[in-house]
Amino acid sequence: MTPERPPARIADRLIELCGELRAEGLAVGTSEVLDAALALESVGWQEEEGFREAIAATVAKSQGDREVFDLVFDRFFFRATEAEALVREPDPEGAGTGGGADDGALAELTIDDLAQAVTEAIESGDTGRMNELARLSIALFGRDGERSGVVGVDLQRIRRGLGISPGGEGAGPDPEGRRLFERQLRRELERRQISSQGKLPPARPLRDLSRALPVRGASDLAQVQRAIFRLKRRLATVGHDPRQGGRGRTLDFRKTARASLQTGGVPLDLRYRPKRPRKPEIYVLCDVSSSVSSASTFFLSVVHALHDSFRRLRSFVFIERISEVTDHFLRERDFAAVSERITTAGGVADVSGYTDYGRVWSEFLEDVSTDLGPRSTVIVLGDARTNGRPPGAGNFRAVAERARRTFWLNPEPASYWNYGDSAMAAYAPSCDGVFECWTTDQLEDFVDLLARNGGDASVHPAALAKPGHRF
Amino acid sequence: MTASTAETPESPTEVGEALAGASYLADDTVSLVAFLAQRLGRPILVEGPAGVGKTELAKALSRASGRELVRLQCYEGLDEAKALYEWNYRKQLLGIQARATAGGEDGEEVGIDEIFAPEYLLERPLLRAIASPEPVVLLIDEIDKTDQEFEAMLLELLSDFQVTIPELGRVEAETHPIVVITSNDSRELTEALKRRCLYLWIDYPEAEREAEIVRLHEPGIDEALAQRLVEVVGQVRELDLRKPPSISESIDWARTLVLLGADDIDEKTLRDSLSTIVKHRSDLDLVAEKVGPGLGRGDRNGTPGG
Numbered sequence: 114m115t116p117e118r119p120p121a122r123i124a125d126r127l128i129e130l131c132g133e134l135r136a137e138g139l140a141v142g143t144s145e146v147l148d149a150a151l152a153l154e155s156v157g158w159q160e161e162e163g164f165r166e167a168i169a170a171t172v173a174k175s176q177g178d179r180e181v182f183d184l185v186f187d188r189f190f191f192r193a194t195e196a197e198a199l200v201r202e203p204d205p206e207g208a209g210t211g212g213g214a215d216d217g218a219l220a221e222l223t224i225d226d227l228a229q230a231v232t233e234a235i236e237s238g239d240t241g242r243m244n245e246l247a248r249l250s251i252a253l254f255g256r257d258g259e260r261s262g263v264v265g266v267d268l269q270r271i272r273r274g275l276g277i278s279p280g281g282e283g284a285g286p287d288p289e290g291r292r293l294f295e296r297q298l299r300r301e302l303e304r305r306q307i308s309s310q311g312k313l314p315p316a317r318p319l320r321d322l323s324r325a326l327p328v329r330g331a332s333d334l335a336q337v338q339r340a341i342f343r344l345k346r347r348l349a350t351v352g353h354d355p356r357q358g359g360r361g362r363t364l365d366f367r368k369t370a371r372a373s374l375q376t377g378g379v380p381l382d383l384r385y386r387p388k389r390p391r392k393p394e395i396y397v398l399c400d401v402s403s404s405v406s407s408a409s410t411f412f413l414s415v416v417h418a419l420h421d422s423f424r425r426l427r428s429f430v431f432i433e434r435i436s437e438v439t440d441h442f443l444r445e446r447d448f449a450a451v452s453e454r455i456t457t458a459g460g461v462a463d464v465s466g467y468t469d470y471g472r473v474w475s476e477f478l479e480d481v482s483t484d485l486g487p488r489s490t491v492i493v494l495g496d497a498r499t500n501g502r503p504p505g506a507g508n509f510r511a512v513a514e515r516a517r518r519t520f521w522l523n524p525e526p527a528s529y530w531n532y533g534d535s536a537m538a539a540y541a542p543s544c545d546g547v548f549e550c551w552t553t554d555q556l557e558d559f560v561d562l563l564a565r566n567g568g569d570a571s572v573h574p575a576a577l578a579k580p581g582h583r584f
Numbered sequence: 585m586t587a588s589t590a591e592t593p594e595s596p597t598e599v600g601e602a603l604a605g606a607s608y609l610a611d612d613t614v615s616l617v618a619f620l621a622q623r624l625g626r627p628i629l630v631e632g633p634a635g636v637g638k639t640e641l642a643k644a645l646s647r648a649s650g651r652e653l654v655r656l657q658c659y660e661g662l663d664e665a666k667a668l669y670e671w672n673y674r675k676q677l678l679g680i681q682a683r684a685t686a687g688g689e690d691g692e693e694v695g696i697d698e699i700f701a702p703e704y705l706l707e708r709p710l711l712r713a714i715a716s717p718e719p720v721v722l723l724i725d726e727i728d729k730t731d732q733e734f735e736a737m738l739l740e741l742l743s744d745f746q747v748t749i750p751e752l753g754r755v756e757a758e759t760h761p762i763v764v765i766t767s768n769d770s771r772e773l774t775e776a777l778k779r780r781c782l783y784l785w786i787d788y789p790e791a792e793r794e795a796e797i798v799r800l801h802e803p804g805i806d807e808a809l810a811q812r813l814v815e816v817v818g819q820v821r822e823l824d825l826r827k828p829p830s831i832s833e834s835i836d837w838a839r840t841l842v843l844l845g846a847d848d849i850d851e852k853t854l855r856d857s858l859s860t861i862v863k864h865r866s867d868l869d870l871v872a873e874k875v876g877p878g879l880g881r882g883d884r885n886g887t888p889g890g
Contacts (some may be wrong), residue, residue, distance in 0.1 A: 155623040156616065163612075166618060174778035176785055346744060
């Protein structure tokens with residue numbers, strides 16, 4: 114079987130779809146679009162599964178991408194079919210589309226029967242039947258005049274009426290099937306709303322919420338990866354300081370002698386050994402105490418991404434004491450497993466589980482700081498909340514002086530700093546830069562700022578903080 | 585776009601059947617991507633947990649299409665000389681000397697060009713795959729073990745199927761290899777590499793398919809036992825283990841059970857043969873504690889505390 118060429122309009126659709134994917138942060142280049150189009154030529158594109166998989170294989174290049182792809186794909190084609198239907202039969206009157214056919218059956222149907230049927234369908238996993246029942250339940254609840262016109266509210270009402278609300282006592286045994294049924298309900302409700310209003314509601318971006326703290330969203334992890342990759346580029350050139358110019362260069366005698374042959378043995382042209390750009394060494398210290406628990410997931414993902422990019426990276430976590438976790442990150446790849454292991458087996462909490470910065474700095478200074486040198490960059494991820502214990506700023510300064518650069522990323526908004534037990538002011542003077550950092554965007558800002566201030570070894574402290582909150 | 589000599593399959597189903605013929609049970613996505621790879625001439629980037637048959641896919645493709653398998657096993661520090669080509673400098677030295685003695689007075693004629701000829705070239709897997717007159721399957725295994733610099737080197741090869749040797753010029757592929765790249769996801773691969781590949785994620789198969797796979801590789805096991813085995817392995821995978829059992833370990837276990845003559849898996853059999861599927865001390869204890877007790881009595885809830 115040689116599949117026929119897809120119609121020309123599908124190319125437009127494909128480009129639109131890829132546009133939406135890009136808007137959600139997938140790196141879909143022209144070459145991917147071309148590949149997808151070529152793939153559709155050789156796959157039977159009339160079947161949904163083949164069609165979806167063919168585009169996915171050419172466009173989504175990681176597990177995280179794939180998750181986003183599936184969501185966007187569903188949204189896109191649902192909206193596309195609805196838009197098409199609107200064009201074909203502009204029928205604003207038909208608020209109850211397909212209602213006529215169901216009416217006969219509706220008359221003798223009770224809510225209990227329906228609930229029974231729904232439970233059965235969910236248990237048997239019959240998606241076609243579920244879809245039918247979803248329509249039926251909407252029609253039934255619509256008949257009782259309980260339609261509010263807001264999808265979320267209607268969904269809630271039907272769910273309650275059928276006794277399939279999540280966690281409710283009447284909940285079916287199969288949460289997966291229940292979720293599926295709910296999805297169909299929601300879709301059906303949306304479809305009705307669209308046809309009754311005669312226009313499409315604006316598309317909802319996928320990640321409105323996750324703009325705040327990226328917790329486990331795979332595409333957010335990918336964003337962290339990208340920001341870190343740029344950080345790596347930036348740091349790779351650190352230590353290759355152009356201002357040092359002619360000082361301290363070593364003569365390459367062999368090359369000079371060879372070059373002198375051209376001038377009759379007189380070394381006119383001196384050759385020097387090339388300066389090797391030194392590889393940066395990075396020390397990351399990450400607070401994992403309960404006060405930053407939501408942020409520490411983000412921070413651990415930052416550390417995780419850093420480990421991908423830097424070979425000379427040592428990572429530490431701390432609460433009351435500090436503990437090196439470089440090995441954990443090197444051995445374990447799965448992010449969930451790493452964070453689990455670190456928070457349970459890191460041996461960082463002693464008794465209280467409250468951060469003790471003073472102790473952490475003195476331990477770090479004692480154990481590690483002899484390794485710090487002019488190539489070292491220290492990055493601290495923490496909220497600087499000392500729980501009333503001494504901040505140990507002197508030790509921190511000693512650490513910062515040994516390292517070439519020290520940065521502090523704080524997961525709290527800058528306006529919260531120095532209120533209560535936050536000791537940001539004690540640490541900030543020793544740092545080359547302090548930043549608020551609780552979204553991937555801010556992480557990127559941090560990288561950008563590093564990049565802009567490139568040659569200078571220092572970034573002006575609090576350069577990112579708003580004017581009112583300077584130190 | 586596609587190679588001249590290799591015949592390309594007509595449909596994903598055909599690929600799936602060919603793979604099944606090479607004793608690899610592919611699901612729809614796998615056969616679709618394998619099909620697309622041959623149609624579009626793109627490499628396949630395969631990711632997934634260890635031991636789900638990523639490498640096996642390449643081997644099966646080679647068996648199914650009757651192509652030779654050229655394998656490049658990646659490791660940290662792998663460089664061009666080991667992966668692409670190297671000049672055989674000993675032979676070059678000998679060549680110069682031989683000509684100098686044989687040629688006598690016109691020994692000066694030994695030109696640089698002559699010692700940089702193909703016969704002094706040591707072909708490494710990548711060049712071999714490109715230069716082979718017969719179409720091959722090229723397997724680049726565990727690419728995540730190499731440095732990012734190595735990936736950059738692969739780009740020319742993967743997008744244009746050619747290799748540039750400064751002294752010789754460009755070596756272009758005479759036939760189009762099927763390229764399979766596997767990664768265990770131990771680091772993020774570069775965008776540039778991903779852009780050139782089709783992406784395929786292989787996960788642990790569903791219970792039914794895994795039972796089929798087990799029976800395919802160990803025909804001696806009866807259906808009920810295979811079903812039971814896959815069920816237990818599924819339970820073990822759900823635990824938070826350092827290394828969950830892979831498909832190949834399920835197969836090993838099936839072989840062990842057949843050797844032991846077991847006809848059901850109870851707590852004792854599990855304890856005796858556990859080491860074939862679980863390979864860490866702490867994992868062993870965890871599985872024995874959580875899964876073991878459920879097997880003997882047939883109820884799987886409730887784990888004894890301790």
